[in-house]
Amino acid sequence: MSELDPNAAGDTRRDFLKKSSLFTALTLTPLTVLKAADQKVDERFAEMFEKIPLNLKVNNKPYTLKVEPRVTLLDLLREQLHLTGTKKGCDHGQCGACTVHVNGQRVNSCLSLAVMNEGKSITTIEGLAKGDVLHPMQAAFIKHDGFQCGYCTPGQIMSAVACIKEGHANSKDEIREYMSGNICRCGAYPNIIDAIQEVKEKGTAL
Amino acid sequence: MEFFVDENDRVDGIAKVTGKAKFFAEYEVPGLTYGVLVTSTVTKGKITAIDSKAASNAPGVLAVVSHLNKPSVAGYEQEGGSPMKIFYTDQIFYNGQPLAIVVADTFERATYAATLVQVSYAKEDFNTDFEKSISDSTVKKLQGQTPYKRGIEDAYKTAEVQLEQKYHLPVETHNPMELHGIIADWRPNDQVTVYAKTQGVKATQNTIANVFKIPVDKVQVNSEFVGGAFGMALRTWPLEIATIIASKHLAKPVKLVITRDQMFTMVGNRPASYQKIGIGATKDGKLTGITHTAFGQSATYENFTEGVVNMSKFMYQCENVNTNYYVIPLDMGVPIWMRGPGEATGAFALESAIDEMAHALDMDPLEFRIKNDPEIDQVQKRPFSSKYIKEAYKLGADKIGWNERKNKPGSIVDGAWQIGYGVSVGVFGAGRGRATVKGILKADGSLVLQSAASDIGPGTGTGMTLIASKLMNIPVGKITFELGDSSLPPAPSQGGSATLSTVGSAVNDVCVALKATIVELAANANMDATANFVDVLKKNNLAMIEKTIQSSQNNPEAKNYSMYSFSIHFVQVRVHQLTGVVKVSKIVSVGDAGTIVSPKTARSQMVGGAVGGIGMALTEEALLDHRYGRYINNNFADYHVPVHADVPEIDVIFINKPDLIVNPMGAKGMGEIALIGFSAAVANAVFNATGKRIRTLPITPDKVLEA
Numbered sequence: 001m002s003e004l005d006p007n008a009a010g011d012t013r014r015d016f017l018k019k020s021s022l023f024t025a026l027t028l029t030p031l032t033v034l035k036a037a038d039q040k041v042d043e044r045f046a047e048m049f050e051k052i053p054l055n056l057k058v059n060n061k062p063y064t065l066k067v068e069p070r071v072t073l074l075d076l077l078r079e080q081l082h083l084t085g086t087k088k089g090c091d092h093g094q095c096g097a098c099t100v101h102v103n104g105q106r107v108n109s110c111l112s113l114a115v116m117n118e119g120k121s122i123t124t125i126e127g128l129a130k131g132d133v134l135h136p137m138q139a140a141f142i143k144h145d146g147f148q149c150g151y152c153t154p155g156q157i158m159s160a161v162a163c164i165k166e167g168h169a170n171s172k173d174e175i176r177e178y179m180s181g182n183i184c185r186c187g188a189y190p191n192i193i194d195a196i197q198e199v200k201e202k203g204t205a206l
Numbered sequence: 207m208e209f210f211v212d213e214n215d216r217v218d219g220i221a222k223v224t225g226k227a228k229f230f231a232e233y234e235v236p237g238l239t240y241g242v243l244v245t246s247t248v249t250k251g252k253i254t255a256i257d258s259k260a261a262s263n264a265p266g267v268l269a270v271v272s273h274l275n276k277p278s279v280a281g282y283e284q285e286g287g288s289p290m291k292i293f294y295t296d297q298i299f300y301n302g303q304p305l306a307i308v309v310a311d312t313f314e315r316a317t318y319a320a321t322l323v324q325v326s327y328a329k330e331d332f333n334t335d336f337e338k339s340i341s342d343s344t345v346k347k348l349q350g351q352t353p354y355k356r357g358i359e360d361a362y363k364t365a366e367v368q369l370e371q372k373y374h375l376p377v378e379t380h381n382p383m384e385l386h387g388i389i390a391d392w393r394p395n396d397q398v399t400v401y402a403k404t405q406g407v408k409a410t411q412n413t414i415a416n417v418f419k420i421p422v423d424k425v426q427v428n429s430e431f432v433g434g435a436f437g438m439a440l441r442t443w444p445l446e447i448a449t450i451i452a453s454k455h456l457a458k459p460v461k462l463v464i465t466r467d468q469m470f471t472m473v474g475n476r477p478a479s480y481q482k483i484g485i486g487a488t489k490d491g492k493l494t495g496i497t498h499t500a501f502g503q504s505a506t507y508e509n510f511t512e513g514v515v516n517m518s519k520f521m522y523q524c525e526n527v528n529t530n531y532y533v534i535p536l537d538m539g540v541p542i543w544m545r546g547p548g549e550a551t552g553a554f555a556l557e558s559a560i561d562e563m564a565h566a567l568d569m570d571p572l573e574f575r576i577k578n579d580p581e582i583d584q585v586q587k588r589p590f591s592s593k594y595i596k597e598a599y600k601l602g603a604d605k606i607g608w609n610e611r612k613n614k615p616g617s618i619v620d621g622a623w624q625i626g627y628g629v630s631v632g633v634f635g636a637g638r639g640r641a642t643v644k645g646i647l648k649a650d651g652s653l654v655l656q657s658a659a660s661d662i663g664p665g666t667g668t669g670m671t672l673i674a675s676k677l678m679n680i681p682v683g684k685i686t687f688e689l690g691d692s693s694l695p696p697a698p699s700q701g702g703s704a705t706l707s708t709v710g711s712a713v714n715d716v717c718v719a720l721k722a723t724i725v726e727l728a729a730n731a732n733m734d735a736t737a738n739f740v741d742v743l744k745k746n747n748l749a750m751i752e753k754t755i756q757s758s759q760n761n762p763e764a765k766n767y768s769m770y771s772f773s774i775h776f777v778q779v780r781v782h783q784l785t786g787v788v789k790v791s792k793i794v795s796v797g798d799a800g801t802i803v804s805p806k807t808a809r810s811q812m813v814g815g816a817v818g819g820i821g822m823a824l825t826e827e828a829l830l831d832h833r834y835g836r837y838i839n840n841n842f843a844d845y846h847v848p849v850h851a852d853v854p855e856i857d858v859i860f861i862n863k864p865d866l867i868v869n870p871m872g873a874k875g876m877g878e879i880a881l882i883g884f885s886a887a888v889a890n891a892v893f894n895a896t897g898k899r900i901r902t903l904p905i906t907p908d909k910v911l912e913a
Contacts, residue, residue, distance in 0.1 A: 191810060
């Protein structure tokens with residue numbers, strides 16, 4: 001392991017700063033380096049080196065951001081943009097609670113790093129209704145009581161809209177198959193299927 | 207948002223479909239920091255050292271809090287005792303136990319730093335093997351419930367027809383979709399606000415006040431929306447206290463959201479169980495003896511018991527019944543009630559055994575149940591407040607097409623599939639507690655009701671609004687029910703199917719009181735007693751009137767009756783002859799739960815119970831590797847909860863007859879009965895389809911093929 005490797009076992013960035021010959025090359029005296037470390041100048045460097053510019057649209061609103069590459073799209077939405085309608089249920093792509101549309105396709109946002117979405121257009125549950133008018137799928141979920149606790153609901157609805165658009169809602173069994181990536185622990189499944197089927201049969205543009 | 211809400215739609219439906227409903231982790235608290243837990247990688251022993259230097263120096267880290275540096279927690283200063291005192295012990299009680307919390311300015315930084323904490327242990331031998339412990343005389347067993355006996359002990363052993371069988375259930379995990387956690391905001395004046403995932407804001411408030419020895423009114427608990435719980439949020443878990451400790455230590459708000467794998471270890475489970483049932487009957491099908499002995503898993507550091515053998519005592523007419531229930535403390539996280547709790551565990555054994563006896567007698571299992579239906583509760587020697595079980599049998603049987611069923615197993619074949627029908631009964635106490643509701647009736651025609659109740663999903667606000675709407679003749683849209691806030695008038699936790707009965711009774715009483723006041727005010731103003739309350743208030747120059755009422759726990763007559771809700775589950779299954787796959791193909795669940803106050807949400811609750819029952823019957827099993835004491839399928843890919851493709855059409859039928867002994871609405875609870883017994887109906891249907899009796903849940907294809 002080289003002296004410059006910040007991941008060297010037991011080292012932290014602050015230790016790294018204290019030792020770094022890079023900083024000597026930047027004509028800083030060791031004393032200044034130590035002082036910099038104590039003043040958490042490393043945090044400011046981190047801001048510069050560790051964050052990546054990101055441009056994307058969420059619900060038609062453009063955002064210009066700087067994010068760490070390890071931030072997931074889900075955590076970006078929830079923790080930084082405060083769009084908490086998208087839910088975290090497992091963080092492993094196993095439950096579908098975090099489903100959003102990326103360029104119109106349903107995606108588990110917990111499995112997508114935010115920086116992979118450069119230039120893309122994201123739609124979340126908050127962007128589905130047109131002002132005060134609910135999206136037909138939202139209205140159908142209320143009518144058919146397609147939820148109990150409501151936690152999986154945004155993911156179910158985003159997935160349901162995509163399911164119809166993909167052409168995978170031609171029968172109850174087909175809907176069941178293509179909605180099986182969205183888990184509902186309260187067990188509202190039959191009601192969700194009824195809601196999707198009704199929206200599909202009405203043929204409203206989604 | 208303008209949207210026509212049907213009278214029966216959920217009052218919070220729009221919030222839930224638009225993403226506006228805020229769950230605990232979604233509150234924006236200024237200066238919020240993020241906690242991530244460091245958990246034990248060994249199953250039993252002592253912490254010898256925690257090296258947190260690297261973590262503490264990692265970017266953005268504010269603190270690493272453990273038993274080595276925690277601030278004083280007044281209620282934990284006294285040594286020993288239960289419950290586990292987090293950060294006040296160096297003992298490891300189970301694998302995955304939280305040992306430290308790393309707090310940083312972002313979630314990602316806290317997550318990374320938590321990986322840098324190095325814990326050293328002095329390991330000890332441990333025991334996590336429930337099945338092995340049952341027959342191991344060196345493993346301690348504790349009495350879980352007072353043994354019960356009526357008539358002759360073990361009378362089944364002398365019966366004309368007798369059978370004795372053993373039933374096994376694995377650990378099941380609640381796994382609500384919302385991850386557990388808390389936001390804790392401890393202020394320098396020793397005032398704490400939390401955003402919690404709880405089934406009882408008052409219970410959480412009291413626990414926090416007790417642990418930190420601060421006045422109850424210094425603790426504010428908010429929990430408006432809860433993303434499912436099924437029992438796991440009926441207590442305040444150590445991880446919640448840990449987060450409050452971290453917040454106190456840092457004087458900053460801290461948010462903790464645990465991971466899905468941590469949902470398997472630190473927030474309880476439905477404990478593994480082993481049950482023996484001995485059952486005896488006369489040749490013409492009268493039960494003469496039932497003996498039910500059960501063992502449940504518990505923990506070494508806290509004890510847990512539940513009502514596994516309750517149903518066997520009174521569900522069937524039988525002069526001789528004895529039960530016993532033990533728990534086996536293991537080196538595992540302590541269990542907690544999971545939907546249906548112990549009664550669902552017991553019902554799998556009893557209702558399987560009843561089916562086995564019907565088969566032994568060559569009787570239709572429905573006819574056998576009807577023949578042994580008790581007139582009174584033989585335990586308490588008093589009548590049931592209401593019980594329409596025979597009517598329920600008939601309605602359900604007609605709906606599923608019970609007459610298609612052949613009593614001889616393996617009679618119906620459709621290509622590669624064998625088809626079978628099964629039935630079982632569920633029962634749970636129709637309990638009612640004490641709650642206080644405040645009602646504010648306003649001259650603008652609206653009514654606000656307030657109570658520190660909870661809603662984990664069944665639709666508390668919807669039910670309460672419908673009760674008030676009917677009584678006050680006010681449209682649903684003009685009524686608001688506020689809950690999930692510990693500063694509101696007290697209500698008990700949402701558990702044991704009692705919310706509608708308990709809080710609903712208080713809503714009823716408040717509405718009655720408000721109406722009486724309006725009548726008085728009308729008289730004062732020389733108005734007709736039937737005058738509209740808006741006119742009466744205006745005439746009296748009043749903007750509003752308020753009433754706060756604590757409902758009495760029971761009506762005086764209640765002590766003369768046994769009060770229970772009942773369910774009958776009918777299922778049709780298809781069993782694949784080559785692969786052993788079981789598909790539940792039809793479900794009819796009948797609820798004998800008194801008046802149905804909120805038809806739409808009540809139906810959904812029954813549907814949800816059936817779906818949970820499919821998981822319990824066919825797929826759910828948390829598997830431990832006993833070499834390490836760790837779960838090996840602690841995620842949704844490997845622990846299979848039912849998905850869309852597993853669930854057929856579900857018909858729900860309600861008897862919908864009032865039980866006015868229980869409460870003024872005539873409504874009995876139904877959260878538990880929706881699930882209790884369901885797994886036995888599936889097992890009985892599998893037997894009817896194949897002739898194979900599976901007594902160990904879940905009924906996976908390998909078991910079907912091997913049987």
